Amino acid sequence: MSVLTRPVERAAAPAPPAPSKRRKRNRGYGFVIGALAPALVLHVIFVVSPYAQAFYLSLTDWNGVAGKANFVGFDNFERLAGDSLFLDAIKNNLLLLLLMPAATIAIGLFLATMIQRGGSDGRSGVRGARFYEIVFFFPQLLSVAIVAVLWGFAYNPNNGLINGVLRAIGLDGLARSWLAEPSLALFAVMAVMVWSGVGFYMVLFSAAIDGIPREIYEAALIDGASGWTTFWRITLPLLRDNVQVAFVYLGMVALDAFALVQIMTVGPGGPDGATEVMGLSLYRTAFEYGKFGYASAMGVALFFGTLVFALVALRGNKNRTELA
Amino acid sequence: MTSHDISRRSVLRAAAVLGLAAPGLAACVTAGNNGGQSSSSGDKSATNPFGVKADAPLEVVVFKGAYGDDYVIAAEGVYKKQFGGAVIDHKGIQKVGDTLRPRFVAGSPPDVVNNTGAGRLDIAALNQSQQLENLDELLDAPSWDDPDVKLRDTLLPGVVEDGTYDGSFVRFNYAYTAWGLWYSKPLFEKNGWMWPQTWQEMLELCEDIKKTGIAPWTYQGKFPEYMTDPLLVMAVRGGGMDLLKSIDNLQPNAWRHESVKAAAEAIAELSGKGYLMQGSEALSHTEAQAAWCQGKAAIIPSGSWLEAEQKSVTPAGFDMVMGAVPSLGGSRLKNNAIHAASSEAYLVPSQGKNVQGGLEFLRMLFSRNAMKDFAKSVGTLPSVKGATDGITMSPALSSVSEAVRKAGDDTINYRHRIWYPTLTKAVDDSVAELVTRRITPAEWVDRVQKAADDLAKDTSIKKYERK
Known part of the structure; x- marks a missing residue:
């Protein structure tokens, strides 16, 4: 019991x-x-x-206003492969991807290093570091539309700031129709992207450098390392994660670039497709040509392009350097 | 975040959820019903030709741009007087497309739409989707001012043609735009310059202008379509309406007509001889037009909206006027033939709740009184005949009105630029290359012909025919 x-x-x-x-x-x-x-x-x-x-x-022929859309299979994607303007756009986006993040990161790293370690003793920043930090950050406060309009003025061939300065210092021969020459237009847009991005990444890198223990630098300096060596051997390896994240973000900006191109360039997207980007092709196809199905296919292509880029960029994360 | 945070399994799981959810979610974008509700109607009579129900509410959505919406509100006053019980919902907005696209898709559009401005709706697509009411009934209805005259017979030439998509008249344009070359009348008078009739005279004039230190021409280089216009006008004058038809109908080798090439050569010659203001190729319309208003250039191509657009920057006594594009010789149309077309599109959505009210409202809006008010307040030619009779016009408006009168039935209007936006872009991009002399006139012809041929072969783009 x-x-x-x-x-x-x-x-x-x-x-x-x-x-x-x-x-x-x-x-x-x-x-x-x-x-x-x-x-x-x-x-x-x-x-x-x-x-x-x-x-x-992206698998339909929807025109944006109809109540129904017809299924067309992969027709839109087949058309994409033969669309010369879209292929131009891919080429331009890839060129932006190749150059813009690298340039922005390089300048950002340089400025951050100068602000944190650029002093003559190699231990502190250049004189007026705080001031430069704030000034370089300014572009970040402007919306991209305003940036595009302002730079549009600056690039004006007749009374723009850039040609004005060139003429004032006697370099009339270098004055150009920046946005209207096919060989220069994309680089003119790229310069604006770098200009508006550099401040943010400078602050990011500067904070990261600030987080590196000072003793490491002290030890290197005592061993007689130059500023150049400390940058390559200490700063850059320890900033690896930050640089990588910056690269992913900037890569996405490079694969987009729609707003700047739409507002600033001739055409827009010109001259003659020289600044065409995927986002602009997509926008035009949807809202000017009324082909929302085809535009969605462009969007899907852009989506996979960005995804692949992000995966590839983040793969390099395996051999990370840890602070002991 | 590192790539290790996301396991392959969780990615797959998320993808599976997405895959399951996608069809359900995807359905919502095009879930609108296309049947539409039949709009209620009242009894028809001589004064109420469409049988509007007096107490049915009316929703009017207008683009509120340079022309404002006061003239629409005035017409709504007339409508309310006629149909005492009607409540009118008036919306003056900017982004017509973004605002109305979802409503068309959902099958509940407003009763009257003024589809104008950047980001407007694609009328051809709307028509193909049976979203627009055929307005033939309205055209054949008695005009508001004179019951013996049909509304159709009060319109300027081309208005019905401009509004016809695929054989049905769905777009009723309110304003009438003419294109040409603009100059300051006092500037020309001061220098003893006469407006040239032939291209040879134009080149001589340019030489004279250049000597005074002023650039003879400038153009809105950022938007090369401004320069396409004089080119096409010269081409069509030489080739006649047959050429225009063959171009619009994408016939093989239409662009290889000798007068098209001659026109391209003439435009290239302008820049070859240095008659274009330096840097024009990179200027926006505002920048180029401002330079022109400041007297840095003498001539600029544009349409009759120019005066309104330049209002705030035009110096006193500038007195801009429009001249017709000179002829190349061997013209098959009148030398006064100009490019003119109607604009400011009014639509009556077929799924609206008060279609009859929409039609009747447009009948009031297209009355002579409303048109006169419009011409007076915005300085633009409306699309009915004689609307500017008896009102004092600015030099600009009277020059446009005069040009339209002189051209008579010889108005040039390209349909392909409305039907085939991809061809339009190819033509304009090539014109920019032609004007900057990066390609020769012969290469320009090749490029444009190829674009037209590619378009003709493309089965995914709906083709139209100009008769």
């Missing part, structure tokens, strides 16, 4: 607290779900759903 009853008693005895415990745990989940749900719902409605719709629309 006792053998039989004991377990029952035992089982019965701890029973009362169990429901409350479970309720407590449920309350915990309830809180987590309650906190996540609104964000998740918004994310699904405004991020996941448009993506899903774009994927679906």
